[in-house]
Amino acid sequence: MPQQPCTFIGEDEMSEVPPFTIEQFYKFISEKKLMAAKCLECTSLLLPPRNICPKCFSTNLEWTKLRKRGKLVTYTVIHISPAQFQPMAPYSIGIVKLEDDLHLLGMIRGVKPKKIKVGMDLIVDFDTDLPSQWPVWPQYFFKPP
Numbered sequence: 001m002p003q004q005p006c007t008f009i010g011e012d013e014m015s016e017v018p019p020f021t022i023e024q025f026y027k028f029i030s031e032k033k034l035m036a037a038k039c040l041e042c043t044s045l046l047l048p049p050r051n052i053c054p055k056c057f058s059t060n061l062e063w064t065k066l067r068k069r070g071k072l073v074t075y076t077v078i079h080i081s082p083a084q085f086q087p088m089a090p091y092s093i094g095i096v097k098l099e100d101d102l103h104l105l106g107m108i109r110g111v112k113p114k115k116i117k118v119g120m121d122l123i124v125d126f127d128t129d130l131p132s133q134w135p136v137w138p139q140y141f142f143k144p145p
Helices: 022-030 083-088
Strands: 006-010 013-017 035-039 061-065 069-078 091-098 103-108 121-127 139-143
Antiparallel strands (some): 006 013
């Protein structure tokens, strides 16, 4: 069953908070925003977003915008890929530790695989054109600044 938007009651106003789902995460990606859920009890950042904090079990959450810079922690180069990615092969996938201290997995573009180095600075960018086949969602990727 899909999660319904939460209602937040602030000072004299009522507003809807988007649900803490992967679908909402990709909706933000389509808006070129990198967002995570933030626990308002223990301040943990949750990426991928969840509707309950795994540290303190609170459901008191808000969406927060993440910084788009980070350092490459590890990567691999894909030479033999699924059919829909074969035109891109070889391509690189990496894990970047964002400045917000979260790790994010994604494709690395704009640099040849032989030039990629662990520890290099990368930024998150967005490709919001929806592909015609799987995966059919807006995409983010990493690239050199």
